[in-house]
Amino acid sequence: MRRIRWGDVLLSGIAAVGWSVAAMAGVAALGLHLLGADAEGGSLGAMTAAVVAAAVGGSVTASGEVSALGVAVGSGAVLDLRPLGVALAGALVLGWVFLRGLRGRPGAVEVAVRAVVVGALFLVVAGGLAWAGQGVAVLEGVVPPSLPRVPPRVVVPGIGDIGGLLPDGLGDAVRPRVRVGFAVDPGPTAAGAGVWVAVVLGVALLASRYGPAAVWAGRLRAAVSSVLAMLVVAVVAGVGATVWAGAGAGRPERVAGAALLVAPDASWTGLLLGLSVPVRGRAAGELGRLLPPLSRGEPVTVARLAEYDGRAWLLVAGAGVLLLYAGVRAAVRSPGRGVAACAAWLGGVTGVALAGVVWLTGASVDVPGVAVELRGDAGYALLAGAGWGALAGGAGALLTRGTRAPAADGPSPHPDVARRPRPGPHPGPPDGRGPRPDRADRPWWPEPAEAGGGRSREPEVSDGSWDVTVTGRPPKPAGAPRPPRREPFAPPPPPGAPPPPKPPHPPR
Known part of the structure; x- marks a missing residue:
């Protein structure tokens, strides 16, 4: 086990937590500004801290006051809504920076130490969010x-x-003019932040190459990374559809702000509906009159949504394409193309992921005059995800069967020879010596001894049936006399001078 460098561990943890919180704060502040939450004198910093705290699983309490014509009426509000756009941005940055610190292939103990350091630093940040996330937002009706x-x-x-x-x-x-006071609860926020950072780091390790090297771990890694990619692509598609639909609206900046904050909520809910997972809802007050199925407590399905807009069936097609993408990606990345193995691993991971999505996308808003609640069925999502994931994994394994790249050819026996075989026997070198008897069925090239002591040769030799290109110094012709050997550092004799006398033979 290598020695743990605590300075590197601490700096890596600070970088991971710092960049993650910065990403979440930037997305939250931009979304709130586009929605106009700070237009009436509200504190953008306090609202940003409260939104980030809610994104990582914290608890935010709110109390409102509605005033008109000088008459103020106090009211209470209960909000259970996670801005998953903020949470997703922070999770992607946290996981990426944390994994960059593991490039030296540390051991399991060091990985655990790094994760604990990141978790402790994030809890400190959660305390800061609870201290800063208190303020008042003013909204015009x-x-x-x-x-x-x-x-x-x-x-x-x-x-x-x-x-x-x-x-x-x-x-x-x-x-009416609405004043909403909000405050972040320290205890529940710390607990939620601890669970959030543990889940993010655990999923990041499962989807990366820093986990165990066993075959089962490779298949699990392929399935987890493919499901994560499917969920991210669903969010990107949802943001694109929202921007396209809001381009012609009167306030496109508000559409963009809402997309930044809650795009994953809407996209993943659409994915659940496209995979036939029912979402049960409840609506009271003015929204109850606008949405009769919710006021009656009926489940929301694609068929019911299609009664209002036929484009709702696109959710089914989009969910099918996303699942097929996950199946093909998992099959390509799995160590082996077994249909049963790909189906089993992707089915299990997809079922667990959809059950988690149901828990994340559940929302409820209860304010005077308006009450809305949307929650999916986690058990149904687990079973449906397992079935659809197994089908997608098997289909991906069948589609990618036989697409492995062939094994690369071995290195050339001579590094300076580029061979292009042609049909027919090789007659031998062009000097007439004939083919080598031990290489009659193989292309010819000179042996190192024939090439002048292993030196490479430059000229291109071609006999019409094989193209042999040899680079380096040209070989010496056979039978050529060797030049006389000279003494080291002796100057050459002048032209026409007699040869130097030979040294006398020493007496015996």
Whole structure:
């Protein structure tokens, strides 16, 4: 076991946590700004801290006050909504930077130490989020253009609601002003942040090459990385569809801000619906009148959505393409192309992943006059994901069967020879010596002894049936006399001079 360098471990942990929190804060701040949350004097920093805390599993309590015509009415709000766009950005950055610190192939003990350091640093950041995530957001009551206009709710003590009696112009002038106070709960936020960072690091290790080297680990790694890629591609497709749909809207910046914050929520819910996982919902108040199936507690399915918009069937086609992509990717990356093995591993990972998606995308909002809840069936998602994943894994293994690249040819026996075989026997070298008897069925090239002491040769020799290209110094012709050997450092004799006398023979 190699020695743990604590300075490197600490710096790597600080880099992973710092870049991850910076990515989440940037996405949250940009999304809130595009939504106009800071237009009425709200604290963007406090709202950003609260959104990041909610993204990593923290708890945020809110209390609101609605005022109109000088009358203020206090109200409470219960929000259970995870901005998964912020969480996904932080998870991708955290996992990538953490894995970069493992390039030296550390042992299991060092990997565990690095993970513990990252978790401890992230808990410190969670405490800072709880301290900074307290403030007030001010919003003006605005009816979106896509929804029917309803009279403002103006409650006068002793009289009641007079919003429906006001003219349209006066109703626009006295639209309520909403002040929402929020605060991050330290205890639940620390617990949620600890679970979040542990899950992110665990999944990152399972999807990387730094896990065990066994065959089963390779198949698990291929399945996990393929399912993660499928979920990320689903989010990218959802963002693209949202931007395309919101390009012609009156406030495209608000569409972009919402996409930054909750694009994974909508995309993964659509994936669940496309894979026939029902999502049960509840809606009360004004939204209950707009969405009758939710007000009756009926499950949301693709067939019911298609009654309102036939394009809902595209969810089924998109889910099928994503699953096939995951199956082919898992089969290509698996150590072996067994159909049963690919189907089993991808089915198990997909089932667990869809059950986790159901838990992540569950949301509920309960404010005075509006109550919405959407939650999928985790058990059904586990079974459906296992079935669809096994089918996709088997299909991917069948589609990629026989597509392995052939083994690379071995190195050439002589590094300076480039051979291009042609049909027919080789007659031998062009000097007429004939073919070598021990190499009659193989292409000819000079032996190192024939090539001048192993030196390479430059000229190109071609006999019409084989092209032999040899680079280096040209060989000496056979039978050529060797030049006389000279004494080292002796100058050559001048032309016409007599030869030097031979030294006398020593007496015996």
